[in-house]
Amino acid sequence: MPDQIYLRPIGLAPSPQSEEGDCIRLAGGLTHAHRFAAILRRDGEVIERWRFTPATVDEMLGRLPDGFGADAEAQWANLRMAHPPIEMGARTVRLDQPQIMGILNVTPDSFSDGGKFLDDPEEGRAHAAAMLEAGAAIVDVGGESTRPGAPAVWEGDELARVIPAIEYCAGMGAAISVDTRRPAVMDAALHAGAHMVNDVSALRHDPRSLELVAARACPVVLVHAPGKGDDLHGGADYESVVFDVFDWLRERRDAAVEAGVPRGRIVLDPGIGFGKSLGENLALLNALPLFHALGQPLLLGASRKRMIGALSNEAPAHERRGGSIALAIAGMNAGVQLLRVHDVAETVQARNVWRGLRDAALTDFSDLPA
The missing domain is CATH 3.20.20.20 (Dihydropteroate synthase-like)
Known part of the structure; x- marks a missing residue:
């Protein structure tokens, strides 16, 4: 199977101010997420993991191996997407x-x-x-x-x-x-x-x-x-x-x-x-x-x-x-x-x-x- 990248929220927050604004409104709902993991998987095994917050997401994206940036950016946008009715x-x-x-x-x-x-x-x-x-x-x-x-x-x-x-x-x-x-x-x-x-x-x-x-x-x-x-x-x-x-x-x-x-x-x-x-x-x-x-x-x-x-x-x-x-x-x-x-x-x-x-x-x- 091809290598895959996954962006997983790993730290939820009760409110934006509890993290001094360094969080996202998850999927446009009432849950806020502050900490995330970018997980690289190869042949079914996790080979690399980077932790980040919204404040450091650009730094994380810059550290990804070639070929994963577009998918990671799309997933990051999806995590912040507010869905229409x-x-x-x-x-x-x-x-x-x-x-x-x-x-x-x-x-x-x-x-x-x-x-x-x-x-x-x-x-x-x-x-x-x-x-x-x-x-x-x-x-x-x-x-x-x-x-x-x-x-x-x-x-x-x-x-x-x-x-x-x-x-x-x-x-x-x-x-x-x-x-x-x-x-x-x-x-x-x-x-x-x-x-x-x-x-x-x-x-x-x-x-x-x-x-x-x-x-x-x-x-x-x-x-x-x-x-x-x-x-x-x-x-x-x-x-x-x-x-x-x-x-x-x-x-x-x-x-x-x-x-x-x-x-x-x-x-x-x-x-x-x-x-x-x-x-x-x-x-x-x-x-x-x-x-x-x-x-x-x-x-x-x-x-x-x-x-x-x-x-x-x-x-x-x-x-x-x-x-x-x-x-x-x-x-x-x-x-x-x-x-x-x-x-x-x-x-x-x-x-x-x-x-x-x-x-x-x-x-x-x-x-x-x-």
């Missing part, structure tokens, strides 16, 4: 603070809700309404379980599950994402009122997906999953999970752009829980600020996932709320723009308190002498 029909989802995407699974085998929203459409409708009332910016509708070992779903069954749910969410005026990897389902969902495609295969499952998303010019979430075909979790073989997922997402972003998907409509998701061990998931979560160097908004989907149970005496899915909130806050601290969650009201409340702390930090040095 996502337009979803009549709804505008701003990306200058974390936004909550509520999960509506209409499957018979969901690990989190046991299929109740499929069996009883009125229950699904009430759940969607409750998430919107609680402050969800987007409702993500899915008709196929993607947990390890889940069977593939026939396209006709998936359509029968998601289209009614999308229609009643559209009737509420919701911004809607469809969680699918099949182009026919994407197309029907967009016609039924969905605005965004959330593809756990990053538009690899069917080559027609790239063409469809490009033609519809809709926002799309590209999720990292190592597997191909029906097994999204298989085939994982990482030299360094953080850098490998970064490179993979960059390749999928570039493939989408080459196919005609506007870059401003691409969201990236590192795929927590998809073909990754507990240690690999934790490494990715700790490295989330790095992924802003790709220059796209980020989505984090860690709610109620298996790793929470592994860290919590094997707590079952319905008892993983506390761990889910902890991971959501970790995402907020890392500057992640979209949080895909089951527990919307609790996560919105955590976000609002987190935002209050961030806002207060901008003035908490005002009583110090000049």
Whole structure:
């Protein structure tokens, strides 16, 4: 593999004044970063590492070996990029603070809700309404379980599950994402009122997906999953999970752009829980600020996932709320723009308190002498 350079934020700050202005507003959000590492990787191994701050970035760039300056400068610009809002029909989802995407699974085998929203459409409708009332910016509708070992779903069954749910969410005026990897389902969902495609295969499952998303010019979430075909979790073989997922997402972003998907409509998701061990998931979560160097908004989907149970005496899915909130806050601290969650009201409340702390930090040095 060719040599690669990565610019990773390694020191976050509560406010600009805490570092006397020597920091950046990470990805245009409410998180500030002061210290960074420029990491040079060759043949899968880190061979050089330089630490710098915004005040010394030009010096660092001047020390890089020939051929890396342009990529490093692009990543530095990406880390400071303020992303425009996502337009979803009549709804505008701003990306200058974390936004909550509520999960509506209409499957018979969901690990989190046991299929109740499929069996009883009125229950699904009430759940969607409750998430919107609680402050969800987007409702993500899915008709196929993607947990390890889940069977593939026939396209006709998936359509029968998601289209009614999308229609009643559209009737509420919701911004809607469809969680699918099949182009026919994407197309029907967009016609039924969905605005965004959330593809756990990053538009690899069917080559027609790239063409469809490009033609519809809709926002799309590209999720990292190592597997191909029906097994999204298989085939994982990482030299360094953080850098490998970064490179993979960059390749999928570039493939989408080459196919005609506007870059401003691409969201990236590192795929927590998809073909990754507990240690690999934790490494990715700790490295989330790095992924802003790709220059796209980020989505984090860690709610109620298996790793929470592994860290919590094997707590079952319905008892993983506390761990889910902890991971959501970790995402907020890392500057992640979209949080895909089951527990919307609790996560919105955590976000609002987190935002209050961030806002207060901008003035908490005002009583110090000049």
